[in-house]
Amino acid sequence: MNMVDRIKRSVANRNADVFVRADFKPFGSPAQVSRALADLQREGALVKLGLGVYAKAKRSVLSGKPIPVKPLEVLAPEVLKKLGVEVGASRQTREYNAGGSTQVPAGIVVSVGKQRIQRKLGFNGKLVDYERT
Incomplete structure (x- = not known):
């Protein structure tokens, strides 16, 4: 084999x-x-x-x-966890889920805390953006 x-x-x-x-x-x-x-x-x-x-x-x-x-929205946090990065929901997603906003978040954005990420993740022209808090 x-x-x-x-x-x-x-x-x-x-x-x-x-x-x-x-x-x-x-x-x-x-x-x-x-x-x-x-x-x-x-x-x-x-x-x-x-x-x-x-x-x-x-x-x-x-x-x-x-x-x-699976969609990139699901796979990106899995990849980042595998690479040792703490991942959370973005600010816009948290506001939308809490009912504070009616604007549906566009694009793929994940919160990575204070870590600086340079790795580009994406597929077919759709890239993941990182939000630092």
Whole structure:
């Protein structure tokens, strides 16, 4: 069994929907893992959300292209938690949920406290914005 098949089976057996490159470290050298992840992207088993960040994929019923199994609004906080960042709801989301505003929050914004995040996360032109408090 080659490395692509081993990683594909590992991804299918995991409950998590997002993965970082470090999750696949036991499978081989960084170059081998990179080639295997690129092959899985071409097959449509994984999609890339950012540098070293991948998500499980499914085929879109509209275009037939691979898309993440869950929306980016759900996957972004999972990725950040996996990277050790405390995540919360944005100010606009908190106001809307508390009934203080009728404006529905647009875009994907997560509160990261006082941490400074430079990592870009996104898919298909839709990026996650970070709100510092």
